[in-house]
Amino acid sequence: MGKITAVSPLAPAAFPGLPVIGGVTFAAAQAGVKYAGRTDVMLALLAPGTKMAGVFTRSKTRSAPVLDCQAKIGGDSDAGAAILVNSGNSNAFTGRNGVDSVARITAAVAAATGLPQARVFTSSTGVIGEPLPHDRIIAAIATLRDTQTADGIAGAARAIMTTDTFPKGATATVMIGGKPVQIAGIAKGSGMIAPDMATMLVYIFTDAVIARDALQAMLSDLTDVTFNCITVDSDTSTSDTLLLAATGASGVRVDDDPAFREALHGVMLDLAQQVVRDGEGASKFITVQVTGAASDADAKVHAMAIANSPLIKTAIAGEDPNWGRVVMAIGKSGAAADRDRLSIWFGDILVADQGWRNPAYREQDGADYMKGEYLTIRADLGLGAGAATVWTCDLTHGYIAINADYRS
Amino acid sequence: MGKITAVSPLAPAAFPGLPVIGGVTFAAAQAGVKYAGRTDVMLALLAPGTKMAGVFTRSKTRSAPVLDCQAKIGGDSDAGAAILVNSGNSNAFTGRNGVDSVARITAAVAAATGLPQARVFTSSTGVIGEPLPHDRIIAAIATLRDTQTADGIAGAARAIMTTDTFPKGATATVMIGGKPVQIAGIAKGSGMIAPDMATMLVYIFTDAVIARDALQAMLSDLTDVTFNCITVDSDTSTSDTLLLAATGASGVRVDDDPAFREALHGVMLDLAQQVVRDGEGASKFITVQVTGAASDADAKVHAMAIANSPLIKTAIAGEDPNWGRVVMAIGKSGAAADRDRLSIWFGDILVADQGWRNPAYREQDGADYMKGEYLTIRADLGLGAGAATVWTCDLTHGYIAINADYRS
Numbered sequence: 001m002g003k004i005t006a007v008s009p010l011a012p013a014a015f016p017g018l019p020v021i022g023g024v025t026f027a028a029a030q031a032g033v034k035y036a037g038r039t040d041v042m043l044a045l046l047a048p049g050t051k052m053a054g055v056f057t058r059s060k061t062r063s064a065p066v067l068d069c070q071a072k073i074g075g076d077s078d079a080g081a082a083i084l085v086n087s088g089n090s091n092a093f094t095g096r097n098g099v100d101s102v103a104r105i106t107a108a109v110a111a112a113t114g115l116p117q118a119r120v121f122t123s124s125t126g127v128i129g130e131p132l133p134h135d136r137i138i139a140a141i142a143t144l145r146d147t148q149t150a151d152g153i154a155g156a157a158r159a160i161m162t163t164d165t166f167p168k169g170a171t172a173t174v175m176i177g178g179k180p181v182q183i184a185g186i187a188k189g190s191g192m193i194a195p196d197m198a199t200m201l202v203y204i205f206t207d208a209v210i211a212r213d214a215l216q217a218m219l220s221d222l223t224d225v226t227f228n229c230i231t232v233d234s235d236t237s238t239s240d241t242l243l244l245a246a247t248g249a250s251g252v253r254v255d256d257d258p259a260f261r262e263a264l265h266g267v268m269l270d271l272a273q274q275v276v277r278d279g280e281g282a283s284k285f286i287t288v289q290v291t292g293a294a295s296d297a298d299a300k301v302h303a304m305a306i307a308n309s310p311l312i313k314t315a316i317a318g319e320d321p322n323w324g325r326v327v328m329a330i331g332k333s334g335a336a337a338d339r340d341r342l343s344i345w346f347g348d349i350l351v352a353d354q355g356w357r358n359p360a361y362r363e364q365d366g367a368d369y370m371k372g373e374y375l376t377i378r379a380d381l382g383l384g385a386g387a388a389t390v391w392t393c394d395l396t397h398g399y400i401a402i403n404a405d406y407r408s
Numbered sequence: 409m410g411k412i413t414a415v416s417p418l419a420p421a422a423f424p425g426l427p428v429i430g431g432v433t434f435a436a437a438q439a440g441v442k443y444a445g446r447t448d449v450m451l452a453l454l455a456p457g458t459k460m461a462g463v464f465t466r467s468k469t470r471s472a473p474v475l476d477c478q479a480k481i482g483g484d485s486d487a488g489a490a491i492l493v494n495s496g497n498s499n500a501f502t503g504r505n506g507v508d509s510v511a512r513i514t515a516a517v518a519a520a521t522g523l524p525q526a527r528v529f530t531s532s533t534g535v536i537g538e539p540l541p542h543d544r545i546i547a548a549i550a551t552l553r554d555t556q557t558a559d560g561i562a563g564a565a566r567a568i569m570t571t572d573t574f575p576k577g578a579t580a581t582v583m584i585g586g587k588p589v590q591i592a593g594i595a596k597g598s599g600m601i602a603p604d605m606a607t608m609l610v611y612i613f614t615d616a617v618i619a620r621d622a623l624q625a626m627l628s629d630l631t632d633v634t635f636n637c638i639t640v641d642s643d644t645s646t647s648d649t650l651l652l653a654a655t656g657a658s659g660v661r662v663d664d665d666p667a668f669r670e671a672l673h674g675v676m677l678d679l680a681q682q683v684v685r686d687g688e689g690a691s692k693f694i695t696v697q698v699t700g701a702a703s704d705a706d707a708k709v710h711a712m713a714i715a716n717s718p719l720i721k722t723a724i725a726g727e728d729p730n731w732g733r734v735v736m737a738i739g740k741s742g743a744a745a746d747r748d749r750l751s752i753w754f755g756d757i758l759v760a761d762q763g764w765r766n767p768a769y770r771e772q773d774g775a776d777y778m779k780g781e782y783l784t785i786r787a788d789l790g791l792g793a794g795a796a797t798v799w800t801c802d803l804t805h806g807y808i809a810i811n812a813d814y815r816s
């Protein structure tokens with residue numbers, strides 16, 4: 001059963017060593033938006049020539065900064081760019097005041113840096129519906145500009161945390177034509193995690209040379225198999241934002257390079273899985289694999305029904321190999337299923353075989369398997385070649401405790 | 409915050425006094441299907457001329473007894489009928505053995521009562537995927553037949569309980585043409601509650617005279633605004649069954665009578681709300697009203713998104729007036745919404761007014777309201793005339809505790 005711990009039991013041993021990415025610098029500061037005694041605002045500055053791509057929540061109540069980013073992201077430019085992020089307040093459902101806050105902050109960053117305002121991207125994360133104290137953020141901008149460092153990305157990762165119990169970073173180096181291209185990314189996210197198109201706050205940087213359209217297409221494709229395949233609690237944020245910046249500092253063109261794509265996929269998947277590993281109250285990391293579905297889309301519907309089922313997530317918290325609840329989730333998902341062709345595995349243990357309990361299955365084997373921290377549930381529909389994999393965590397007392405008094 | 413209590417704090421003060429319905433008798437017995445020291449099987453016998461209607465889960469992994477009931481329910485007959493229900497095992501995902509168990513039980517009831525096997529309806533509720541020990545049930549049939557009483561409905565309500573903390577009953581009397589028509593119903597249900605077409609196990613009896621098609625049409629219509637408008641945990645059972653039996657013993661024809669329809673609606677709504685009041689771990693009963701949506705269907709999508717959101721349900725458990733999470737749920741639901749036309753009330757307190765926090769709203773008012781046991785969340789979309797009301801409960805530590813070790 002889960003409990004509130006200082007750091008998630010599923011956290012990586014340490015924040016990874018992230019490489020310096022040519023063309024980008026970082027700073028973090030204490031603006032006092034909501035939290036006291038910790039950094040809560042970060043500014044990343046990107047060199048001229050940087051190409052920006054992004055994906056964003058499809059929530060119909062998305063926040064003012066998300067709407068502003070969406071309006072700007074398609075505009076190509078050889079000017080530099082800035083990303084300013086605050087935690088403690090999401091500036092969501094704040095009406096005209098929220099739009100005004102974004103305009104004031106982006107204007108102040110533009111004035112302080114000499115960048116066009118159209119190249120200043122912002123994100124806000126935290127409580128919904130409270131006016132953003134933008135003056136406090138604006139007051140920190142000069143400090144953020146004057147303390148930029150090339151290796152400040154770890155501090156930036158910490159400044160964007162809310163209920164996160166650890167900062168999240170991932171990196172990859174890929175050799176293309178004998179030259180290294182670097183990728184480094186950071187993310188925050190722990191609850192309200194059921195991304196729809198994008199997710200949470202994620203910022204990824206690379207020194208690759210790539211056209212903006214190619215960068216955007218690659219990011220959108222890879223989001224579908226990484227951030228759009230995780231869920232903590234089925235709730236979708238109003239602030240989900242993923243920005244990818246390619247500075248070009250490596251001098252290496254990667255436009256359609258499969259090795260670069262694979263490396264970027266790896267960084268995105270690593271960050272997405274770290275969000276699950278920091279799922280509010282999580283004590284188990286669960287991989288849900290669905291095969292044999294009528295289509296890939298059907299497979300994902302089944303996989304998400306399993307991953308979002310409170311009854312499955314609580315059973316796993318209790319280390320109960322309750323495979324009947326997997327049958328229930330597949331039955332309710334709405335996607336095609338035939339009870340008598342359905343098989344289910346816990347890890348390598350076949351528990352249900354084509355419509356009934358595997359006669360050789362021993363409950364003790366399932367119970368022993370459930371004691372692990374990293375679990376795989378696999379369901380085969382026996383209908384076709386559709387497949388999907390999603391990742392989630394269990395539902396514990398910790399989730400209740402965190403969310404019953406988050407605002408208080 | 410919730411805790412496991414012997415009886416839900418939201419339970420009615422007492423089981424209602426249910427009237428004798430002419431033409432139906434009941435008995436309950438201890439068959440030892442799973443539980444020890446309590447009744448776990450009930451048999452209702454219905455007089456010749458009884459009309460039967462039913463609605464059932466649309467789960468694609470629905471149980472063998474559900475499939476059997478669905479095959480039989482459309483067949484009109486002037487023979488009597490029987491309803492046999494066991495708790496402790498749902499006979500779901502039990503393959504050919506499950507079908508065989510249903511055939512053996514219905515044949516045994518037919519032999520013991522002289523009814524056609526096509527008029528013997530069964531339900532099973534409890535763990536999924538375990539073979540049903542049908543021999544234990546069959547061994548109890550003679551006792552069940554020989555101990556039938558006209559006033560045994562309360563005992564029947566207790567025999568069908570699983571994780572329920574109280575038996576559920578409701579009744580209505582309606583005068584038609586100066587003569588009384590009686591309705592009495594019982595239900596079980598506490599978790600895995602997100603009915604899709606029907607719900608849980610519900611049995612309603614009336615002495616009205618009515619054609620089978622009219623009875624079925626009325627039942628289906630009313631299910632959409634009662635049992636299909638409740639949710640505890642968004643998980644849909646493999647066993648949901650609602651049977652309605654009209655014995656005709658009153659001699660009063662009710663085919664299209666609006667007073668009868670209204671009375672039946674009241675009984676169904678009462679039973680549906682009792683299921684929510686016994687939601688696993690529930691400490692608050694929540695009415696979610698959505699108005700001003702583009703359509704009634706959109707209103708229900710929004711209302712269910714609010715009612716199923718773990719973040720809203722945990723906030724309510726913690727008595728936190730976190731209306732930003734209501735904004736989030738409407739944003740993610742997929743139905744039409746315009747952030748700047750959205751207003752939200754807690755009870756009569758306007759917390760958000762057309763896209764932003766109501767300037768007159770005081771957090772303390774919201775916090776005081778949340779201390780109540782019966783809460784109403786209302787959202788107006790400002791788009792059209794679509795409306796829907798659904799009912800749910802909060803998500804507490806009690807739900808986690810109950811479901812992390814239900815099978816153990």
